Amino acid sequence: MKKYHLVYLACTVAVVGTGLGAAPASAGHLTHVVHPGQSIQKAVGAAAPGDTVLIAPGTYRESVTVTTPGLTLRGMGRGVVIQPAATKTAAKTAARTTGKSAGRATGKDAAKATDTCAAAGNGICVVGTKDRKLEDVTLASLTVTGFTRSGVYAVDTDRLTVRKVTAVKNGVWGIAQEASVRGVFRGNTARDNGDAGLFLANSITTEQGATDTGGTLVERNRLEGNRIGVTVRRLRNLTVAENHVTGNCAGVFVVGDENKPKAGAVTVAANRIVRNNKSCPKTARLDALQGSGIVMTGTEDTLVTQNVIRDNAGKSPLSGGVVLFKSFVGTTSERNRISDNELSGNLPADLVDQETAKANTFEANSCQISRPAGLC
Template structure:
């Protein structure tokens, strides 16, 4: 049973900082391209994109407080885009020169696009201390990156994902608030528009974030070697979704630990691939070799087939979960049960959890 609970985002900061330090240590020393460079200061009414385009690897684009209209595309390695906190706001609209910012990013409907290529991932990007809101699709959309940090951002009221990454490795997503987005607060995937086996993230960390009032707090789809830890997740339709399928390698080798997952009881209607979602705390579907441990999971209640505190559920293609360990969690007040094994897999384990009701009985 856990000995400590994370009750507020501030209370998660120490754990998040530890996770960040560990993750950065694992990345090793910064390359010369990432050494401190010039600072490009942008004021409200000026173009962020122009400053980003003028920057060199290792430079910082610093936003002063204010509203900045238009989408922004980053394709320069080692760049830092830093605001002055949530009062530095990127939102849709025309820039001072009458454009919508970066054309490709704006046309796609995203706010901030960070773009590498499959054969040359974009290395060492940092996005921190700013807000991204009101975009038709994703607030922060990253593809083919490595070592990207998203820290202390407020990403809210976007049409699809708040913070999204695909085909990326070694990410650190820490201390953000992602809320009221149409899909996930944080969405991580191998690819967003095609099938395929899971990719290894080489230790991506999602830690110390506040994820509230989205469809799903955190979605991890077809990935391996990743941790979701010490986040505060509440008021979504579902809290944490670990999603795999028949692709090889399978999704898994993940850790979901020390999160506070409370009252994720919004109702989200079904779509062509998934039943309605309501009252799901932590869900594993089609995953393997994943550890769910020391989480506070309570008051997640709903009438969906996936409802419950910690739920093992069959994948949409019928692949069973395998060799997952659910241990040392505090799961109470969830319905229809605190622990739910609704899968056909026989190699999953439940041990030393503090809970009142399990389905089937015997897991508490």
């Protein structure tokens, strides 16, 4: 097996040969080029902060863990496919080997993180720590598919960028992030994943109040055929805008609970949310889903505006165009504003407010049917 190649980002041959083009890099930053049959993780382990790992088209059977700040992991288009290792034994061996090779960047922690990522069933993991968030990592222009948990999973990151990534047929989430701030998720495709195409949360395992994301942005993604297109769970200060959401059991979920501070201060704007009529069975945490456009439960101070929400129809308690649903732990939604949306063909109604208190505002929406009547 040949070693991966090291070239300077400013090198004309490397830039022109890949057909990508790039701005001149800072002095000393390298591009590590990986070809089919070579190890992405080995190149990631050898990379220094600010370097780029550039992946040539082909299929790579491995999990990859990034623990180096400022690293860019970029494929030469969606023909770069990352899949699970062929066997569990091969996956464990690869994780141990490539983890050791990552010692230059992060020492023993990298080996442990690499092994954990693969063993948990994830494709690409971007991992910081509670005490020191991993900063300025970029993932771009590749496909990740077939993992039992997540295609991309990030924890404890700051300013993570995920763009033009295709996450298909992963067991739980397509692209997931927790305990992170100032992320940008732009131009991705998440399709046919077991739970949410895009999942963002404060903490997956710990009961705690909503956290401020510092302005995380989810925009211009295509989300289709998942259980839920986008889930925003126990977060504040986040924008979901200009996404195309179709063919899921539910389009967008903004979820809170009884913890303080309450989830909210989220903007859901200018999305196209149509025909999310796939049927998904009840789970331990959530009722059966079908025909839900936007669902808000246990949230406050959220703005839903200028969305096109059409033909989302079902018989679930959460079905409808925009649904305010009292949370399963009894937390009400308050001071949310639903305005200037275009709604039609949603059943049982375009606007559904199941809250008993009149604490939310519906204004200037173009719609036909509401429950209770008078919201249109």
